[in-house]
Amino acid sequence: MHNFRRATKEALRYWKTLVLASICSFAIAALWGANVGAFFPILEVTINGKSVHMWMDEETEEARERVESTKASIEQQELALTALPEDSASFTAASTALSGLRSELVAHEAKFLSCQKLDPWVKRFVPSDPFSTIAAIVGVLILSTLVKNVLLITNEVLVGRVALNISRNIRQNIFAKAMGMGRAEFAKHGTSGFTANITHTTEMLSNGLMNTFGAAVREPMKLASCLLGASLICWRLLLMSVVIAPLVGGMLFWITKRLKSIAKGVLAEADGFHSVMLESIGNIHTVQSFRQEEHEKERFGRVTMAMRNVSLKFIFFTSLSKPVIEFLGLGMLGTTIIGGAYLVLNKETSLLGIQICEEQLSVSALLVFFGMLVAASDPLRKMSAIYSSIYAGSMAADALYPLLDQVESIRDPETPQSVTSPHKMLSFKDISFGYTPDQPIIHHVSLNIPFGSTVAIVGHNGSGKSTLIHLLSRFYDPVEGVVELDGVDFRDMLVDDVRKRSALVTQHTELFNKSVAYNIRYGNPHATDEEVERAARQAHAHEFISTVLPEGYETVVGQNGNRLSGGQRQRIALARALLCNPEILILDEATSQIDMKSEQLIRESLSEHRGERTMIIITHREKLLELADEVYEVAEGRLVPRPHLSRNAA
Structure with a gap:
């Protein structure tokens, strides 16, 4: 529950809202018990045919008589006590009896005083005849029920606002964590893990918080108001009625432990569910081209069935708590x-020799006592579902907060160093790296690239070409060695400072899934329309944008550009990179889907800007290699110089 407590502490930032919601909960609970208690005068009037005025007069007179008779009994007992030896058993018994009489006197005097204080208000506001009294009480009950429901709505809206604010903050933080996290x-x-956490897991936490600050406060208060009302009628009878509570509590403890483990299973299956769903939909072209639709349907069916089975267990144990709670109420x-019934029918005040009440219970008082217990069963029933939701929220918090607490390996240094722009030298110094410790990909690579030069890197697939680009973009840090700008280690620079100097295609x-202009301007959000068009012309994308696309630069490209051809997508991506005017332009097979004519035009455009920026080209196209000042081949994880024709390229 540690992480869930962290979420509740975050809620304390909205303490004013929570205080107001708690006031609403208190008022709801008070009205809940008062509505049941209001039936007492109705029953008294209905059963005995007396008005509240008459009943009040009788109660006052009865209380006065009891005070007087108790005082007389005390005087007699005190007189008898003086005639007994102080060391005798009779004296001890008489002293005990005297103490009991004095306690009774305090109770009778308190009742008499309260009747005297209440009598003027009753005479002033309550009708004098029985029927009008019943009608007035019913009217007050209807009004109080309306007020109670208004307060209930207000309470849930206030608590919901707090819970949704917290879940929104957590979603934003997880999204920000994903955006800034190293590869x-x-x-x-x-992607599936982040999707599950942002959606399903955060929703579980939100529901748990809503119940924590809403129903988990409100329902126990309602229960307490009913038990308080019942205790005012006969607290010993109430105490006798809860003898089975320890047994029920033990059963609920076992159920909640099972709910904890099942909630973990629900979160795990939700992750698998999102994984299969996103993978299948994201690779729809591959699925359809290899005719694997039925296979993916079966795979999705298996994960949804697994999630359904775990969720069904959660529902079963949540439902199991309801009859346990109802058993307690029953x-x-x-x-x-x-x-x-024994006390009322036999006009007794004790059971099995144990005194239960000070005076005989009336039928009306017993019925209201029953009503209080019946009213207590409703919050008891709801509390089972409330605590199930809270435990699920606790499991969600245990999944979310470790992710939020995770320290990124790619992060800014405490005292960052700066490098002039443009830089003078980009250097790889004795670089070694592998995505897993036991599978190194590149070994002791060293390379100096002066600003304005063009370097081409070739090699077979999987040799480590793109890995060098990942290190250059600081998606990863090398295991050994350093990547430097003008002698400054990338790790000693701000991450944003490193990445803003380069553009990757x-x-x-x-x-x-926005307009063409939006996607090009993504490289420089403040660029003008003229600058966007100029970058598109440099990438030889302007022609098809202005003549082929129905709305030109305002044409929406579809999800991941699915309304465009592969070559069109690559030219828009190149225009986006050129719009940044980067110090380092990285082309990783960036012309692989472009026809030879377009590639020739792009090559000529890049050639015109040689010397203005550093260009690193990964390609298998021989014509692009002509742009390079130096060509290197990655072979067995090492960088090997290769003869080239760059001097004849222009």
């Missing part, structure tokens, strides 16, 4: 019915 840490969770009511083009 290695991100891969541990994956046991309390049954015990009270048997004991109370890969063969796997990623576009947003």
